[in-house]
Amino acid sequence: MNYLFDNKYKKISGLVFYLTSIIGLYLLITDKIFDLFTLNVYSLFSESISDLTYGGGWIENGLGDEIFTTIIIISGLINSFSKEKIEDELISKIRLESLTMSLFISYSLVIISTFLIYNLSYMYVLVFNLFIILLLFNLIFRYRLYQHYKS
């Protein structure tokens, strides 16, 4: 059992992943992402996660960032973990090496950021790290596959 998705999902998930990543980043930079799809939602920590006494409750929240986060993560996972047309042991090795490299790079960035970025800004580093692991893995894996197929 290799837990991989079928090859037929690779192209469409790749398109969705890169498109939503670019649009999501643009909406985040322009601060528009938090105003999209405003609804009343149930939140486990309605005020602050550091103050547990507030407890859960209904709050008004823009779901733009939640929707983009979900789409980017699901499409990124499907694209990165879809089978190649001929899925053999060398492809598995390339996938594993790419994943290892992306983890090393992204956690190195977290360690560096830990000593350079403080307070609330550090939270953004952790949020970006959610996506950087997946994005780096996808890019490294694609580059390694390109080299492999070129040989």
Place this chain on the structure above:
Amino acid sequence: MNNNIRMYRGKYKMTQEDLSIRLGVSRQTINSIENNKYFPSLELGLKLSKIFECKVDDLFSLD
């Protein structure tokens, strides 16, 4: 580790494509094995020895 896959493939008049189809791997994987860029698993080694009707030792050797 060295291998004689290319020699055996020539002996059996097979292209990299032919061999890759019989093994269920890509042609590029056969190319990587022949150029010592990738060392195949035991399973693939045994499949190769079956195709070329020889021992695994005849196909692969340590430096």
